[in-house]
Amino acid sequence: MxxxxxxxxxxxxxxxxxxxLEHGYEGFxxxxxxxxxxxxxxxxYKYFENKEELITEFMLDEMNHFLVELKEIAVLDEFxxxxxxxxxxxxxxxxxxxxxxxxxxxxxxxxxxxxxxILKLEAxxxxxxxxxxxxxxxxxxxxKLKSQIPDMLVLGMIFQTVAIPNHFGIxxxxxxxSIKEIISHGMFQNK
Amino acid sequence: MxxxxxxxxxxxxxxxxxxxLEHGYEGFxxxxxxxxxxxxxxxxYKYFENKEELITEFMLDEMNHFLVELKEIAVLDEFxxxxxxxxxxxxxxxxxxxxxxxxxxxxxxxxxxxxxxILKLEAxxxxxxxxxxxxxxxxxxxxKLKSQIPDMLVLGMIFQTVAIPNHFGIxxxxxxxSIKEIISHGMFQNK
DNA sequence: ACCGAAAGTGACACAACTGTCACTTTAACT
DNA sequence: AGTTAAAGTGACAGTTGTGTCACTTTCGGT
Numbered sequence: 050m051x052x053x054x055x056x057x058x059x060x061x062x063x064x065x066x067x068x069x070l071e072h073g074y075e076g077f078x079x080x081x082x083x084x085x086x087x088x089x090x091x092x093x094y095k096y097f098e099n100k101e102e103l104i105t106e107f108m109l110d111e112m113n114h115f116l117v118e119l120k121e122i123a124v125l126d127e128f129x130x131x132x133x134x135x136x137x138x139x140x141x142x143x144x145x146x147x148x149x150x151x152x153x154x155x156x157x158x159x160x161x162x163x164x165x166x167i168l169k170l171e172a173x174x175x176x177x178x179x180x181x182x183x184x185x186x187x188x189x190x191x192x193k194l195k196s197q198i199p200d201m202l203v204l205g206m207i208f209q210t211v212a213i214p215n216h217f218g219i220x221x222x223x224x225x226x227s228i229k230e231i232i233s234h235g236m237f238q239n240k
Numbered sequence: 241m242x243x244x245x246x247x248x249x250x251x252x253x254x255x256x257x258x259x260x261l262e263h264g265y266e267g268f269x270x271x272x273x274x275x276x277x278x279x280x281x282x283x284x285y286k287y288f289e290n291k292e293e294l295i296t297e298f299m300l301d302e303m304n305h306f307l308v309e310l311k312e313i314a315v316l317d318e319f320x321x322x323x324x325x326x327x328x329x330x331x332x333x334x335x336x337x338x339x340x341x342x343x344x345x346x347x348x349x350x351x352x353x354x355x356x357x358i359l360k361l362e363a364x365x366x367x368x369x370x371x372x373x374x375x376x377x378x379x380x381x382x383x384k385l386k387s388q389i390p391d392m393l394v395l396g397m398i399f400q401t402v403a404i405p406n407h408f409g410i411x412x413x414x415x416x417x418s419i420k421e422i423i424s425h426g427m428f429q430n431k
Numbered sequence: 432a433c434c435g436a437a438a439g440t441g442a443c444a445c446a447a448c449t450g451t452c453a454c455t456t457t458a459a460c461t
Numbered sequence: 462a463g464t465t466a467a468a469g470t471g472a473c474a475g476t477t478g479t480g481t482c483a484c485t486t487t488c489g490g491t
Contacts (some may be wrong), residue, residue, distance in 0.1 A: 051467035052457040075267025078448060089470050094450070192429055198418050203427055205404035206419075213396035227389050228397075234426035236394055238386055242437035243487040269478060280440050285480070 056086045061093075065107045070144055074154040077104070101158045105166035108152050112173045115142055119180050128188045135184060136229060139211050146208045149174065178204075206232055247277045252284075256298045261335055265345040268295070292349045296357035299343050303364045306333055310371050319379045326375060327420060330402050337399045340365065369395075397423055 064085045069077050079100065083090040097103035118138055125131045139145070152170055155163070185203050188194035194203060210228050215221075255276045259268050270291065274281040288294035309329055316322045330336070343361055346354070376394050379385035385394060401419050406412075 051459075051465090052469075054468065073264035073266050075263055076265070079450095080448060088468095090449085091451085091471075092469050095468070099450080194427055195421070195429055198422065198427055199408070199410050199414070201406075201408050201410070202404065202415070202418050202422070206401065206422055206427065209400050209404045210397065213393065213400045215392075217390070217392050219390050219392070223390070224393070227393050230386070231389065231393070231397055231423065232426060233428045235422065235424045236385055236389055236397065237424045238383055242435095242489080243439075245438065270480095271478060279438095281479085282441075282481085283439050286438070290480075 055088050055092070058096075061086060061096075062107050062110055065103065066111070066144070066148070069104070069151055070147065074104075074151045079103075098160065098162070101155055101163045102160060102166070104151070104155060105163055105170065108148060108170055109166060109173075111145070111148060112170060112177070115145055116173060116177060118142075119177065122180060122184060128184075128191045128193045131184050131187065135181070136207060136211075136225075139207055140225065143211055146212070246279050246283070249287075252277060252287075253298050253301055256294065257302070257335070257339070260295070260342055261338065265295075265342045270294075289351065289353070292346055292354045293351060293357070295342070295346060296354055296361065299339060299361055300357060300364075302336070302339060303361060303368070306336055307364060307368060309333075310368060313371060313375060319375075319382045319384045322375050322378065323384075326372070327398060327402075327416075330398055331416060334402055337403065 061082070064082055065077075068081050068085065072078075072081065077100065079090050079093055082103075083093055086093075093103070097106065115138075118141075119135075122131050122134055122138075125134055152167075155167065158164060158167075181204050182200060185194065185200045188203070189196050210232060213228070215224050219227075252273070255273055256268075259272050259276065263269075263272065268291065270281050270284055273294075274284055277284075284294070288297065306329075309332075310326075313322050313325050313329075316325055343358075346358060349355060349358075372395050373391060376385065376391045379394070380387050401423060404419070406415050410418075
């Protein structure tokens with residue numbers, strides 16, 4: 050019934066993600082995206098009215114994928130298993146928190162679509178915390194996590210440490226194990 | 241011999257820092273800066289030829305202040321004291337690593353000035369690591385730090401964890417102590 | 432009072448990004 | 462083969478940022 054598309058929505062999201070990470074929220078433009086996809090700018094406007102709409106739609110997709118995976122944490126019954134699971138998941142989605150930060154830069158739009166997307170995003174964000182909060186609660190009730198540490202810091206710690214740049218190219222396995230070791234038992238030698 | 245300036249270089253750097261952190265490297269413009277300083281754009285061009293020159297000059301100033309403070313670490317003789325010192329210093333300069341990241345986004349300029357500034361910045365960056373490397377070496381030789389952890393991870397850990405956003409407004413003191421506790425001894429309860 | 436030099440202004444030409452739209456292309460369906 | 466509708470294009474007008482420059486303002490020194 051119609052002509053074949055030159056780019057799939059998946060490709061478009063993939064490029065959007067790369068360009069956002071390379072140029073930042075304000076550095077991202079339709080021109081860059083069109084060049085990367087090798088189509089004209091006009092073609093993109095067939096699917097998204099503007100940058101805000103495109104980025105919020107992309108973020109919804111991204112958060113959706115992440116949440117679907119995250120929800121699997123609930124089937125694991127022990128804190129240790131959940132810890133490994135969460136750690137691996139965040140390593141796989143190493144840019145998620147950076148993207149969430151970009152999401153917060155989206156200006157309050159005049160467009161209805163964008164505003165409802167932002168509301169949806171906020172709801173998903175809360176849902177994300179709900180699952181992670183449960184994880185922390187389990188850890189504390191199992192007496193695995195130190196009770197005096199604020200819940201949000203436990204989560205912030207995991208999110209932030211996976212993003213430490215491995216500039217000197219230390220093997221991924223060593224790197225991940227070391228981060229886990231520090232988060233779990235610290236960098237200080239036991240006496 | 242001349243008219244009084246409407247803004248000092250310090251004020252200009254202060255605004256540059258704020259705007260960089262708010263808008264990112266590509267989102268930063270002379271127009272924004274001029275508005276913030278309540279002068280015309282033209283006035284800024286009296287001092288800096290373009291955005292790259294302004295930002296590299298600013299970064300040099302920023303790194304300089306940081307290095308001057310950092311060098312004081314050498315007078316402390318024990319690892320524990322150096323650890324406290326470094327931790328406090330990085331908390332005081334909580335945005336330094338984010339600014340360094342922006343520095344890496346500066347395109348290879350045609351201008352001679354900008355290129356030499358970038359070289360200077362890289363030299364300062366190396367010098368920074370030299371001092372921190374010494375800190376890690378001391379920790380390992382005093383058997384305070386676990387020897388199997390990569391040196392760069394120890395540093396990355398400190399840099400990255402101070403930047404964990406305290407969204408729920410936990411009191412600064414509790415927050416800092418908790419981060420230190422985790423980095424030092426982990427978030428897991430000892431059996 | 433007036434001169435010079437540094438500070439600041441606003442207008443100009445240019446470049447990049449935005450959003451729109453009339454138009455062309457292409458594939459499926461009759 | 463002809464019709465249809467989605468997909469894609471490129472040109473246009475509007476906005477925002479850039480870099481420059483002739484001009485004005487303001488101060489200290491003479």
